């Protein structure tokens with residue numbers, strides 16, 4: 001069963017998730033020496049990273065050694081490297097450049113003006129990068145927390161309803177003709193998302209309330225991809241009150 005946490009509004013949600021993420025990464029480092037996180041783009045995903053950067057600037061109780069955090073992405077827009085549509089750009093500004101994650105630990109998905117002319121080759125390269133970081137005999141590294149935003153129609157990463165990505169079993173997929181611009185993207189597939197230790201879905205705003213309610217009621221993942229994600233140890237739906245408004249009231 002997924003956990004569902006509801007905060008008052010988007011600001012409170014970003015603060016709470018920022019604090020929880022710092023605690024979770026610090027705990028992973030205490031056990032493994034390193035931590036790994038998969039980032040999401042989008043409004044609430046970026047707001048969370050700003051909160052983490054704020055915490056990093058404070059003399060906090062729990063601290064993360066940012067030189068020992070591997071950063072991956074759940075999806076990326078296949079556009080030029082300097083395009084503000086890239087999720088990587090937002091994450092670098094909000095957190096990565098602020099806390100100084102070493103370049104070798106920032107595993108960005110390729111841009112369209114780099115080594116690869118098409119998103120299929122970019123996706124294959126990213127799958128190989130993940131495999132290179134994986135323990136012997138595995139194709140994916142340990143991911144402590146995988147963050148996902150969700151679109152109002154239930155897309156997660158760049159897995160959109162009724163698109164080829166919903167049935168693609170590869171860990172990383174190319175996405176073309178995406179209904180939300182930009183149309184060409186690279187995304188983790190369900191196989192990689194659902195191999196993470198913990199998956200946290202960050203959802204804010206009443207426009208997403210129907211999809212939240214349907215996903216938690218057990219919608220068909222091909223039609224509502226958010227319904228198809230789950231972490232190995234935990235799946236957490238982290239919502240603001242507006243996004244939670246169509247959930248059934250808790251018993252009692």
Ligand SMILES: O=C1O[C@H](COP(=O)(O)O)[C@@H](O)[C@H](O)[C@H]1O
Nearest residue numbers: 040041042043044148149150151
């Ligand atoms: O296109 C995307 O959208 C989702 C959700 O974005 P939001 O602004 O509605 O929160 C995001 O999670 C994903 O990474 C991104 O590429």
